[in-house]
Amino acid sequence: MSLPPLSGVAAVVESTADVVPLLDAAAARAGDQAAVAAGDTWSGLMERAGGHLARGVTRLAGRGYGLRVVILVGKGDNGGDGWVAARRLAERGAQARVVSTHPADEPLSDASASARDRWLAAGGRVSWELADLAPALARADVAVDALLGTGASGAPRGAVGDATAALRRARDAGVPVVACDVPSGVGADDGAAPDGAVVADLTVTFGGLKRGLLLHPGAAHAGRVVIGDLGPGYVPPTGTWTALSARGAAPPRLGAAADKRERGVVLVVAGALGTAGAAALSSAGALAAGAGLVTVAVPAPVRTEVAVHHPSAMVHGLPVDADGRLAPEAVEALPDLGGFDAVVAGPGLGHGPGAAAVVAHLRRGARRLVLDADGLNVHRDDPAALAEHAGALVLTPHERELARIGGGADGGDAWAHRVERVPDLARRYDATLVAKGPGTIVAAPDGAVWVTPNGGPALGSGGTGDVLAGMIGAAIAAAAPDAVPEAVARAVWWHAAAGVRAGEGRAARATAVDLLDAVPGVLGELA
Ligand SMILES: NC(=O)C1=CN([C@@H]2O[C@H](COP(=O)(O)OP(=O)(O)OC[C@H]3O[C@@H](n4cnc5c(N)ncnc54)[C@H](O)[C@@H]3O)[C@@H](O)[C@H]2O)[C@@H](O)CC1
Numbered sequence: 001m002s003l004p005p006l007s008g009v010a011a012v013v014e015s016t017a018d019v020v021p022l023l024d025a026a027a028a029r030a031g032d033q034a035a036v037a038a039g040d041t042w043s044g045l046m047e048r049a050g051g052h053l054a055r056g057v058t059r060l061a062g063r064g065y066g067l068r069v070v071i072l073v074g075k076g077d078n079g080g081d082g083w084v085a086a087r088r089l090a091e092r093g094a095q096a097r098v099v100s101t102h103p104a105d106e107p108l109s110d111a112s113a114s115a116r117d118r119w120l121a122a123g124g125r126v127s128w129e130l131a132d133l134a135p136a137l138a139r140a141d142v143a144v145d146a147l148l149g150t151g152a153s154g155a156p157r158g159a160v161g162d163a164t165a166a167l168r169r170a171r172d173a174g175v176p177v178v179a180c181d182v183p184s185g186v187g188a189d190d191g192a193a194p195d196g197a198v199v200a201d202l203t204v205t206f207g208g209l210k211r212g213l214l215l216h217p218g219a220a221h222a223g224r225v226v227i228g229d230l231g232p233g234y235v236p237p238t239g240t241w242t243a244l245s246a247r248g249a250a251p252p253r254l255g256a257a258a259d260k261r262e263r264g265v266v267l268v269v270a271g272a273l274g275t276a277g278a279a280a281l282s283s284a285g286a287l288a289a290g291a292g293l294v295t296v297a298v299p300a301p302v303r304t305e306v307a308v309h310h311p312s313a314m315v316h317g318l319p320v321d322a323d324g325r326l327a328p329e330a331v332e333a334l335p336d337l338g339g340f341d342a343v344v345a346g347p348g349l350g351h352g353p354g355a356a357a358v359v360a361h362l363r364r365g366a367r368r369l370v371l372d373a374d375g376l377n378v379h380r381d382d383p384a385a386l387a388e389h390a391g392a393l394v395l396t397p398h399e400r401e402l403a404r405i406g407g408g409a410d411g412g413d414a415w416a417h418r419v420e421r422v423p424d425l426a427r428r429y430d431a432t433l434v435a436k437g438p439g440t441i442v443a444a445p446d447g448a449v450w451v452t453p454n455g456g457p458a459l460g461s462g463g464t465g466d467v468l469a470g471m472i473g474a475a476i477a478a479a480a481p482d483a484v485p486e487a488v489a490r491a492v493w494w495h496a497a498a499g500v501r502a503g504e505g506r507a508a509r510a511t512a513v514d515l516l517d518a519v520p521g522v523l524g525e526l527a
């Protein structure tokens with residue numbers, strides 16, 4: 001499969017598994033400990049990690065012999081990997097030089113001390129003075145960041161902070177940076193990137209993908225990511241956080257005799273005076289993602305406006321009040337919900353009493369329901385009502401909407417705390433939550449979480465969210481009963497990939513219509 005153009009994180013997209021586990025620091029440690037308990041050694045694990053790191057450097061540079069590499073090491077086991085990599089690089093003919101942030105007599109773990117001692121015993125070059133760092137970096141072809149790994153907390157401090165600052169300056173001056181496990185300072189659990197966090201061109205991570213390498217802003221610091229395996233005795237711990245690979249994101253195959261009903265019947269309730277385009281984009285999104293039949297219910301005055309956009313969708317007019325807003329009687333005018341596998345409500349709908357009544361009716365009656373935009377906003381004064389729903393519910397908030405439905409006085413912080421908050425809300429509302437933004441998170445009510453490994457600025461234009469809501473509607477309409485959250489994660493993946501594809505050749509300045517046009521090609525490539 002030729003997927004690099006779709007890739008955000010190569011390590012995910014290129015995986016031969018459907019699902020790539022995402023480890024937090026505790027899980028990574030548990031995996032190491034389990035391997036050691038099963039007969040491996042700390043030094044053996046470190047030897048393999050350092051070997052992968054050295055290979056990452058030579059692969060990035062395209063050579064090993066004569067390569068001038070400066071390896072910055074900290075006092076933890078991330079630094080231990082760095083000492084190993086120095087030796088491995090020297091064995092390939094590189095001119096490796098270690099610069100340490102700690103004094104020569106700093107106590108290290110046994111594995112790190114032995115990696116350091118082997119380097120020193122082999123006559124390897126090392127500087128114990130940070131004053132040597134800038135001149136060394138000025139002559140380097142590649143720099144390796146082995147300062148902090150999964151044991152980091154907060155912004156790089158003290159000598160490590162000085163070292164990351166020097167690394168940042170060197171990279172700005174054109175020296176590529178390879179990070180060991182995670183770029184130093186980036187939170188392995190939450191992708192936080194405090195001031196001073198390293199920006200890398202390549203991150204070589206071990207055993208499994210660290211969560212913070214996919215979550216933003218950490219993902220933007222990691223560059224390309226590759227996973228080095230830690231040996232046959234190392235089993236990556238399974239957890240609730242994963243990412244779908246391109247294989248896992250493949251659209252389900254259609255049976256040879258699949259008719260339009262099997263492909264899923266979707267109702268879109270959207271649009272208002274001035275926002276008819278949102279209804280058109282949502283219904284087009286549902287069709288592009290493969291829905292067999294799409295009906296779009298809109299305020300009657302915009303019926304024709306929506307109908308001209310997509311001849312394949314059926315358009316249903318709903319009554320409006322004197323101001324042209326959806327009237328409460330629209331509830332009775334909706335088509336019978338029993339005829340739809342999934343309903344998508346909210347894009348451009350407005351948030352007057354009529355819209356609120358319609359959305360409440362859908363919550364009580366739809367078999368599967370996606371609430372987007374105003375479908376969420378009508379709950380701003382009573383988000384707890386979102387927990388009251390008859391069928392499977394999907395909520396698709398962006399940052400501000402997440403704050404509104406996130407509840408509590410700290411609603412505004414919901415995005416910053418999304419790693420805990422989004423799975424929490426999914427449980428609280430018994431809904432699949434799609435927290436839209438860079439590295440969109442999809443959380444299921446049972447605790448499963450997917451991080452979207454691709455995407456980019458091309459998704460940041462008006463109407464792309466409307467398209468996504470429709471695509472999710474199509475994906476869940478055709479999903480098996482226990483596979484609704486995963487279908488949501490897949491639709492988010494398609495949408496992100498289509499955004500990337502649509503942005504190509506346009507400096508990422510794609511429109512929602514460009515994105516829609518890219519969806520079938522993405523599905524075709526994944527299938
Ligand atoms: N445990 C193992 O066997 C393996 C670990 N590996 C490596 O070990 C790393 C984890 O090692 P550690 O747990 O020792 O942790 P780190 O190497 O991340 O370092 C933690 C050290 O840095 C200090 N520190 C933490 N935050 C800091 C900050 N913001 N500024 C300055 N100093 C800070 C801490 O006081 C501690 O001494 C992994 O990322 C990976 O690179 C690999 O060798 C594979 C096997």
Ligand SMILES: [K+]
Binds near residue numbers: 148
């Ligand atoms: K690092």
